[in-house]
Amino acid sequence: MEIMRSEACIWLILITAVLLVYWQVGDHEFINYDDNVYITDNAQVQKGLTSNGIIWAFTTSHTGNWHPLTWISHMLDCELYGLNPGGHHLTNVLLHMANAILLFVVLRWMTGAIWRSGLVAALFALHPLHVESVAWAAERKDVLSTFFWMLTMVAYVHYVNRPGGKRYFLVLVTFFLGLMAKPMLVTLPFVLLLLDYWPLNRFKPRAVTGSVEDQPLGFRSFGDDKSPILKAVMEKTPLFLMSLFSCVVTVMAQQEAGAISTLEIVPFKLRIANGLVSFVAYMGKMVWPLDLAVFYPHPVSDLQIWKPVAAGLFLLIVSTVVLLVAQRCRYVLVGWLWYLGTLVPVIGLVQVGEQAMADRYTYVPLIGLFIVVVWGFADLVKGWRSRRWVVSVSAAVMVLALMAGSWLQVAHWKNSVKLFKHALDATSNNYVAHYNLGNALALQGKLTGAVSHYNKALQINPNFAEAHNNLGNALALQGNLTGAVSHYNKALQINPDHAEAHLNLAVGLDRQGKHQEAIQHYAEVLRISPHDAQSHNNLGVALAEQGRLKEAVAHFTEALRIDPNFKEAQRNLDLSLGLMHKSSAGSDGKTR
Incomplete structure (x- = not known):
């Protein structure tokens, strides 16, 4: 007993x-x-x-x-x-x-x-x-x-x-x-x-x-x-x-x-x-x-x-x-x-x-x-x-x-900010803690703090491709598109198969009006991740803006095959098909 x-x-x-x-x-x-x-x-x-x-x-x-x-x-x-x-x-x-x-x-x-x-x-x-x-x-x-x-x-x-x-x-x-x-x-x-x-x-x-x-x-x-x-x-x-x-x-x-x-x-x-x-x-x-x-x-x-x-x-x-x-x-x-x-x-x-x-x-x-x-x-x-x-x-x-x-x-495990601030207090040269703290601050909209920690991560480890990519994202949100494109390029120099950096660089180049370069990077994303519906849609948009509607339709269609509920791709497909129909009708009228 x-x-x-x-x-x-x-x-x-x-x-x-x-x-x-x-x-x-x-x-x-x-x-x-x-x-x-x-x-x-x-x-x-x-x-x-x-x-x-x-x-x-x-x-x-x-x-x-x-x-x-x-x-x-x-x-x-x-x-x-x-x-x-x-x-x-x-x-x-x-x-x-x-x-x-x-x-x-x-x-x-x-x-x-x-x-x-x-x-x-x-x-x-x-x-x-x-x-x-x-x-x-x-x-x-x-x-x-x-x-x-x-x-x-x-x-x-x-x-x-x-x-x-x-x-x-x-x-x-x-x-x-x-x-x-x-x-x-x-x-x-x-x-x-x-x-x-x-x-x-x-x-x-x-x-x-x-x-x-x-x-x-x-x-x-x-x-x-x-x-x-x-x-x-x-x-x-x-x-x-x-x-x-x-x-x-x-x-x-x-x-x-x-x-x-x-x-x-x-x-x-x-x-x-x-x-x-x-x-x-x-x-x-x-x-x-x-x-x-x-x-x-x-x-x-x-x-x-x-x-x-x-x-x-x-x-x-x-x-x-x-x-x-x-x-x-x-x-x-x-x-x-x-x-x-x-x-x-x-x-x-x-x-x-x-x-x-x-x-x-x-x-x-x-x-x-x-x-x-x-x-x-x-x-x-x-x-x-x-x-x-x-x-x-x-x-x-x-x-x-x-x-x-x-x-x-x-x-200390309450949230990402507390966790990685504590990690920085407990260790030295912790580029991973700086990087993840930057991610947490960026998610809260605190871009200045995020940029600071991304830069500190890169000071410790200059070959940190993820930090270059996310620093580019933060700079883009601050309106510094030139700086963003620069860091996307650095990420790709370190890791040429970084699909997200290719995607972000393509978007940045698109915004700078460099559509042909953007198309090349969208294509790289699909080479690395062929089943990425968002990238098929983005490439379709870039192609459509250059008047390459037939190629654009193919990518919108593939995006919908991967994700049938992708409403943006469906709208883009309908719009492109409509433009193709108008173009075809105009050509027929001139022939007659």
Whole structure:
């Protein structure tokens, strides 16, 4: 009865604390960084749950990922809430809450340690580093995939408790569902091997920690086998094969999207150096979670050599200490390898995107360090007379401090302006933050501020084609058409296949009366994006203005084929056909 009361108390604490910290997201807006790609500018998602949408979710590599369950979850939110951002954010909060509870349940089941498991779950639920995964609507893939990660762990412990084909099949199903939400789960089979070592104790018939709580009964052991580790690996072969499949699909999708940086852009030595620094930086932010930002610029050639050397030395020292205490405190080895291993896919060896690191990447990896901290602290004070008082006060202070830090961090995600202003305060040389803040200000009509931030982004990164394009848009709205055309041209010098820059340049040239040049750029847009109805319409208008009505009619017709409800294209088609008819009638009259 006492155990049930303790478990119920922990559930209540987790639910209440998460709601207190994250309830404010109900009033938050969508962010102009990926939320548009996933939700606000995504026609497939906005239609809600449809058969065509579900087929699209399973067949698209849009955003450089194959994660059909993530797409379907966004569609379901649009079905329920439309484009009300509060509903989308609430779903993330509920999933995060479920993840914290499932983490507590599975740790409690494996170790028998109620309050230690509860504190690990609380650290996971309330740490400021995890705010990004929850408060950012586009990061649904984090909280959703982790939900299936936790379910897979629950299913695995269920299987280990009483092995059987049906129970193992449940492990496979939950794992594959997780991979369809985000490929981050590729490291989960490795984590299950760690759990076999501790706390499931499958390599030895009895635990060596000496703690009753660390000796759960009923789990199948490999202790009597000659090669227990090999047998454990073989048991997980289907999971490793599924991970391999997910890795191949993900790399193909990211290459198709052009998201993977080449070795010429980010050399392999720099990737290793930045990875070493990131391992240590995440640990530092776990202990002192200040200056958190939505984007951390990659140092590229600016990484000082002492940083990776110091980071590598630090990691070596910590790993040595871990090995020295591993026999006596096996949770230390498991937690440390959990942290290192689950970060490998996102540490930057395969550089995806322009960031050096990201808070969201710590969502699952930090669980390993939380286990080390909580179990280690419990062992440290084991012989103290005032142990219960010390542990209770320390846990309460830690939880309250994390709640306060996370509440403040969640507030920064109120809207794009607040988010990127905070990113600029927390980092230096952040051209992405300047660019997105410029976008947010431009949307509010604050063009002077937008132009200022676009220019600052370009001072840091002169080869930022998107910033040139959007600076051109802001200048055009200010009436500076010459400046706008100049920046559109610069964007195209950097990226000749930038369809939007071609379109904007064509419109600008049209307004300058340079119709023939405009037609060339409209044609380039259609070469790059042949199914762009708006560009077919624009090219048709430019052709019609030059008297090339037959060609114009062809493009208006194609625009309507792509989008039958395109009223402007229909009006232009009717007008052009009318002009052609008048021209034909006039010619017939002269002939007679």
